[in-house]
Amino acid sequence: MRDPIEDLESFTPDEPGVRPLPPAEVRRLGIRMRRRRRALLAVTSVVAVIAIAAPFAVAALDRDSAEPLPTGPSPSTTTPSRGQDPDATGETRWRTEIPDDFKLLAGIVNDPDGSSPTISRSQDGVSVELCGETPWPAQSIDRLAGEDPAPDYHYRRELLLFDTDTEAKQAMAQVRNALEGCPTDVTTEGPLPDTEMATENKPYPDESPGAGETVTWTNTFADASIGADVFQLVRVGNAVAATRESSESNKDAVAQHVPMVSEASVQLVEQMCIFAADSCSAAPPTRQTTGSDAGSGTSP
Known part of the structure; x- marks a missing residue:
């Protein structure tokens, strides 16, 4: 087998049939080869990351599919009591004041x-x-x-x-x-x-x-x-x-x-x-007077 080194030792650029590339073309080919190597390295890195992360993604997906999705509070099925202005819990908010014009002596018939x-x-x-x-x-x-x-x-x-x-x-x-x-x-x-x-x-x-x-x-x-x-x-x-x-x-x-x-x-x-809890009046009135003798001397 012929040693290629011997050919190089006897190589001269002036020999017939030898056409060396111009320097600009050599630089262009070198740049192209470097770009290919970089692109190949980037693709290899992406594949490696995907290979590492894939098992964790699959495990997380399995876990999420096994657990029920969180849901908001279900609407209450209880009916609020029919009272005087029931609050948000459905409990009756009782009156706290007696109206000034309340007919306390109703029904009493005297001379x-x-x-x-x-x-x-x-x-x-x-x-x-x-x-x-x-x-x-x-x-x-x-x-x-x-x-x-x-x-x-x-x-x-x-x-x-x-x-x-x-x-x-x-x-x-x-x-x-x-x-x-x-x-x-x-x-x-x-x-x-x-x-x-x-x-x-x-x-x-x-x-x-x-x-x-x-x-x-x-x-x-x-x-x-x-x-x-x-x-x-x-x-x-x-x-x-x-x-x-x-x-x-x-x-x-x-x-x-x-x-x-x-x-x-x-x-x-x-x-x-x-x-009453099922009041015969819509909204409880608020007593406006501040004196303790509101209504004094009035007839029923």
Whole structure:
């Protein structure tokens, strides 16, 4: 075999048939070869990166496909309670104020010539004392009191408003429990001053004149002396109204006064529907006056 080196040693550019390339052409070919090598190196690098990253991409895809896609909170299927302006949770937002024009003495019919009814937030209301306990009035967030001092039938009313209907029910239960524990009592506020007089507390069936619940009882002297009271508490929503009718009746005749008080409470309950969970009024009005005697001296 012939050694190519020998050919190179004997090579001369002036020999016939030898045509060396011009320098410019040699540079052009060299540049082309370098570009090809660079392009090949870049392609090789890209292929290497893809080969390395492919297993991780496949693993991530498998993991994502195995896990459920996160979803937003599903819409609530519960129906908001029909109340006074239910909030976002569907809970009833109870009234917190009694309107100034609330007809507290609705249903009370007395001789207009012999009475001067008054309604205010500052005057005395109804006080219930049973065997040394005072279950009424209870702690409330707003109150309104009224009086119709007619000669025959002296009426007092008091409306208390609570944060919720649950607290209003508890106030009713407190009175009911105190009444059950005090069938008889002793007082010195009888016909004879400073003389102890036995009294009887007689409960009546809950007639519920349109109210959520009712507590009714009479307080009379045990010996049939003159002087009797009819008490009735009615609850609507988060409001409780207490009525006390005082007369010169006695324990034998006071039962005739109970239907009269219940009939008057029917019209009162109609006014109290604004405090119910399913209110008869659209939006709770806001009390504008700041004085404590708003409504004083007004007729029912």
